[in-house]
Amino acid sequence: MGNCLGFPAADPNRSKAPSTSGKASPYANGGTFSASSSSASQSRFSGAASEDTCVDGEILPTPNLKVFSFGDLKNATGSFRSGTVLGVGGFGTVYKGFVEEKTLAPTKFGSGMIVAIKKLNPESMQGFQEWQSEVNFLGRLCHPNLVKLLGYCWEDQELLLVYEFMQKGSLENHLFGRGSSIEPLSWDTRLKIAIDAARGLAFLHGSDVKVIYRDFKASNILLDGNYNAKISDFGIAKLGPSGADSHVTTRIMGTQGYAAPEYVATGHLYVKSDVYGFGVVLLELLTGLRTLDMKRPSGKQNLVDWARPLLPHKSKLNLLMDAHLEGQYSSKAASLATQLTLRCLESDPRKRPSMKEVLEVLERMVAIEGKSKALLKSSRYSKSRHRPDHHHHGNEQERGDGHGHGHRNGNQSTSRANNIEQENNPI
Ligand SMILES: Nc1ncnc2c1ncn2[C@@H]1O[C@H](COP(=O)(O)OP(=O)(O)OP(=O)(O)O)[C@@H](O)[C@H]1O
Numbered sequence: 001m002g003n004c005l006g007f008p009a010a011d012p013n014r015s016k017a018p019s020t021s022g023k024a025s026p027y028a029n030g031g032t033f034s035a036s037s038s039s040a041s042q043s044r045f046s047g048a049a050s051e052d053t054c055v056d057g058e059i060l061p062t063p064n065l066k067v068f069s070f071g072d073l074k075n076a077t078g079s080f081r082s083g084t085v086l087g088v089g090g091f092g093t094v095y096k097g098f099v100e101e102k103t104l105a106p107t108k109f110g111s112g113m114i115v116a117i118k119k120l121n122p123e124s125m126q127g128f129q130e131w132q133s134e135v136n137f138l139g140r141l142c143h144p145n146l147v148k149l150l151g152y153c154w155e156d157q158e159l160l161l162v163y164e165f166m167q168k169g170s171l172e173n174h175l176f177g178r179g180s181s182i183e184p185l186s187w188d189t190r191l192k193i194a195i196d197a198a199r200g201l202a203f204l205h206g207s208d209v210k211v212i213y214r215d216f217k218a219s220n221i222l223l224d225g226n227y228n229a230k231i232s233d234f235g236i237a238k239l240g241p242s243g244a245d246s247h248v249t250t251r252i253m254g255t256q257g258y259a260a261p262e263y264v265a266t267g268h269l270y271v272k273s274d275v276y277g278f279g280v281v282l283l284e285l286l287t288g289l290r291t292l293d294m295k296r297p298s299g300k301q302n303l304v305d306w307a308r309p310l311l312p313h314k315s316k317l318n319l320l321m322d323a324h325l326e327g328q329y330s331s332k333a334a335s336l337a338t339q340l341t342l343r344c345l346e347s348d349p350r351k352r353p354s355m356k357e358v359l360e361v362l363e364r365m366v367a368i369e370g371k372s373k374a375l376l377k378s379s380r381y382s383k384s385r386h387r388p389d390h391h392h393h394g395n396e397q398e399r400g401d402g403h404g405h406g407h408r409n410g411n412q413s414t415s416r417a418n419n420i421e422q423e424n425n426p427i
């Protein structure tokens with residue numbers, strides 16, 4: 001698991017704080033940090049971090065987190081009432097709660113700033129190590145495209161995490177969620193989300209000590225009220241290898257359909273394993289289809305297997321692209337997107353682009369779309385979809401099953417039911 005930042009293997013049932021004698025990692029910047037149970041320690045929180053302190057990303061020497069008592073969070077959520085549930089994942093249930101904006105002091109339910117509170121389900125397999133990892137990684141990482149962890153609670157058996165509230169929920173819900181309230185995301189918004197998420201990953205990979213995120217998927221990309229995307233869930237993140245270019249892990253973790261093939265097959269984990277996951281999400285954004293969906297016809301159940309032969313061909317764009325995007329994208333930008341996806345999904349990790357390169361291509365696509373739109377506006381043919389310099393694609397009739405409005409009834413599993421967690425003998 002992603003626990004290598006100075007945490008001892010502690011037992012959450014102990015009431016005293018764990019020692020800080022765990023092996024220090026370079027990430028710890030010479031120091032170690034250890035979460036403390038709220039009954040045993042003072043909060044290290046020194047005020048809500050300002051947004052502009054970490055525009056370019058920052059690794060804090062120690063987590064700047066508020067320690068909450070269980071009672072605080074019980075009050076903040078109105079006793080974890082069912083109406084406040086935002087979602088349920090493998091770790092437990094996520095509730096909406098309220099705190100005082102400046103100090104994060106708990107307030108009466110319904111007043112103050114909204115936060116998201118994740119409460120460990122005692123039966124969760126993910127449990128304590130993931131909770132530690134989240135505190136250690138996310139508590140010290142500060143970047144506009146990483147969800148902010150504000151604090152935690154560790155009291156007896158209770159383990160909770162308090163995050164900034166992401167008003168629009170997960171990308172997964174927007175791409176595949178049901179219900180009339182969910183509008184299909186526009187092409188421009190999808191590009192923006194891809195860029196935001198790529199910035200988050202590029203920051204993790206580009207920092208002095210590389211962080212391999214390991215669980216890149218649509219449900220871990222959260223959206224704020226303006227559709228700014230942020231990566232969440234560092235429960236299985238791992239420090240990048242120092243010296244060698246891969247880790248060998250004996251326990252394969254991640255999510256089926258998103259995990260890189262070399263990692264699943266051999267346990268070898270590279271920074272580029274995250275790039276594969278990014279490619280899968282990019283493909284989901286382009287097609288509007290889930291990576292795995294057993295309700296689709298055979299041959300199309302595994303999105304990557306189905307799409308890979310189509311991706312190199314410009315003439316297949318209309319088969320690939322989500323019908324909801326019809327008329328919104330230029331063929332030039334869409335072709336760049338499919339080529340980029342193909343490179344991210346290369347079986348050989350060395351052939352995959354870096355996240356920095358991915359980001360550059362995505363930004364080029366946005367520039368192309370900007371120019372195309374400006375051209376369209378100024379052109380007297382602006383109403384035509386058939387201008388030679390701006391082919392728009394998308395033809396619902398030509399599409400196979402699973403596209404268009406029908407796909408929103410797809411398999412809605414959001415928990416780790418389909419997560420990979422198997423013992424593996426590394427080669
Ligand atoms: N900070 C947040 N703000 C708003 N909603 C959130 C926040 N964090 C989580 N959620 C909601 O709670 C749901 C469950 O999140 P959680 O991370 O526990 O599980 P998951 O990502 O769906 O699955 P997994 O356990 O495999 O990561 C999310 O899909 C999202 O809708």
Ligand SMILES: [Mg+2]
Nearest residue numbers: 089219220233
């Ligand atoms: Mg998650």
